[in-house]
Amino acid sequence: MTNKHYAIIGGGINGLAVARQILLDFPDAKVTVFEKENAVAQHQSSHNSGVVHAGLYYEPGGLKARLCRRGAELVQQFCAENDVAYDECGKVVVALSKEEESRLDTIFQKSLANQVPDVRMLNASEIQDVEPNCIGTKALYSPRTAIVSYGAIACKIAEEIKLKGGEIVLGQKVVRLTEKNNKVSIHFENNEHYSTVFDYVVACAGLQSDRLAAHSGDIETPKIVPFFGQYYVIDEQFKSHVKGLIYPVPDPKYPFLGVHFTKRIDGQMTIGPNAFISFGRENYSGKKFNISDIYDFLTYKGFWKFSSKNMPAAMRELRTVLSQTNFVAEAAKYVPSLANVSVTPATRGIRAQAMESDGSLVDDFVIRKQGNITHIRNAPSPGATSSLAIAEYIVREVMTHD
Numbered sequence: 001m002t003n004k005h006y007a008i009i010g011g012g013i014n015g016l017a018v019a020r021q022i023l024l025d026f027p028d029a030k031v032t033v034f035e036k037e038n039a040v041a042q043h044q045s046s047h048n049s050g051v052v053h054a055g056l057y058y059e060p061g062g063l064k065a066r067l068c069r070r071g072a073e074l075v076q077q078f079c080a081e082n083d084v085a086y087d088e089c090g091k092v093v094v095a096l097s098k099e100e101e102s103r104l105d106t107i108f109q110k111s112l113a114n115q116v117p118d119v120r121m122l123n124a125s126e127i128q129d130v131e132p133n134c135i136g137t138k139a140l141y142s143p144r145t146a147i148v149s150y151g152a153i154a155c156k157i158a159e160e161i162k163l164k165g166g167e168i169v170l171g172q173k174v175v176r177l178t179e180k181n182n183k184v185s186i187h188f189e190n191n192e193h194y195s196t197v198f199d200y201v202v203a204c205a206g207l208q209s210d211r212l213a214a215h216s217g218d219i220e221t222p223k224i225v226p227f228f229g230q231y232y233v234i235d236e237q238f239k240s241h242v243k244g245l246i247y248p249v250p251d252p253k254y255p256f257l258g259v260h261f262t263k264r265i266d267g268q269m270t271i272g273p274n275a276f277i278s279f280g281r282e283n284y285s286g287k288k289f290n291i292s293d294i295y296d297f298l299t300y301k302g303f304w305k306f307s308s309k310n311m312p313a314a315m316r317e318l319r320t321v322l323s324q325t326n327f328v329a330e331a332a333k334y335v336p337s338l339a340n341v342s343v344t345p346a347t348r349g350i351r352a353q354a355m356e357s358d359g360s361l362v363d364d365f366v367i368r369k370q371g372n373i374t375h376i377r378n379a380p381s382p383g384a385t386s387s388l389a390i391a392e393y394i395v396r397e398v399m400t401h402d
């Protein structure tokens with residue numbers, strides 16, 4: 001694998017992490033990253049909660065559980081070595097009822113199986129030792145959960161790639177990959193054809209990953225269905241009401257973690273994100289529609305099956321989409337002193353969530369190798385926490401596998 005020429009499609013945190021890992025493991029390799037935007041990390045990697053997840057929720061033995069734990073260690077180490085801000089602010093997952101308590105116990109058992117460090121259960125009064133303004137009947141406390149800026153980490157990784165001799169080509173949208181005699185050609189939207197052919201290509205195209213994979217001969221499903229998440233910044237005067245991260249117990253039928261209080265590495269306190277279908281894969285303002293993105297999910301039978309099974313959760317989320325007051329009320333169930341806090345809309349994030357044709361959301365990371373091309377087909381949260389471990393896994397296990 002040394003002395004080879006590698007191309008990475010996508011300059012988000014995963015694509016950049018893979019490029020860096022190749023240069024670390026094979027210093028003589030040539031590495032070129034192709035990114036369609038004019039800067040790196042313009043999509044999910046800079047529109048997220050910024051949480052370094054400790055690995056509480058994930059199915060023991062799955063890729064998420066393994067790569068999140070390893071990734072969290074690697075992110076901490078990377079931040080320390082590169083002078084990137086890292087705040088181990090801790091997190092509580094709070095139950096409000098007996099029914100939620102039993103689901104919380106299941107998460108606690110998973111976190112123990114995943115060997116998450118220092119996790120413990122808190123009773124109602126102990127919750128206030130950690131978060132003085134938070135109420136709940138029971139909570140799971142993860143003191144090692146941290147916050148960072150993944151956009152800042154991605155930019156540092158990009159610098160390292162260039163220092164190690166790698167190339168990052170911006171403003172080049174790849175539409176298709178073709179492979180012949182173990183060499184891969186890259187076809188661009190503007191009909192330019194990169195003169196070099198590559199030995200190996202890793203596609204890390206996030207919200208566009210299903211399209212690039214299908215146009216390159218990989219299987220059509222799972223398809224990406226975009227779910228946006230709105231954040232609100234709370235009034236500066238009230239941000240001290242929350243010390244770190246306060247999360248609800250997730251609804252097992254809906255895979256997103258629920259509206260939570262998130263301290264940001266820049267000191268702001270946000271509430272969010274909710275989760276609702278996005279009328280564009282890259283539509284951050286929420287004001288425009290992308291006809292081809294809408295057509296894609298409306299004509300996908302998986303979307304209709306998902307919708308019919310998830311109506312109650314979708315209606316709950318819709319309430320928070322239609323009304324800022326409902327949004328704040330959802331969060332204030334955990335911190336009642338913030339019931340009337342004023343909030344300002346912050347940017348949205350849009351999740352690249354893979355969905356099977358039977359309507360089920362793909363929970364684990366999906367990474368598929370086809371000849372000399374590897375596609376990341378599903379890397380939702382904790383995909384940023386796991387990015388440096390996903391890179392190790394792709395370079396050391398997936399690409400070397402015939």
Ligand SMILES: Cc1cc2nc3c(=O)[nH]c(=O)nc-3n(C[C@H](O)[C@H](O)[C@H](O)COP(=O)(O)OP(=O)(O)OC[C@H]3O[C@@H](n4cnc5c(N)ncnc54)[C@H](O)[C@@H]3O)c2cc1C
Nearest residue numbers: 010012013014036045048049051174206349382383384385
């Ligand atoms: C609302 C929200 C909250 C989240 N919170 C967290 C969190 O707290 N912690 C956590 O660990 N994870 C979180 N995540 C998940 C995390 O952000 C993602 O898993 C991670 O950023 C995925 O990185 P990526 O590089 O795979 O994708 P992206 O960051 O989306 O990058 C893909 C890149 O590929 C480029 N690209 C796409 N198609 C092409 C093409 N055809 N040619 C060239 N370039 C192309 C895009 O322009 C983009 O730059 C969150 C995600 C969202 C949306």
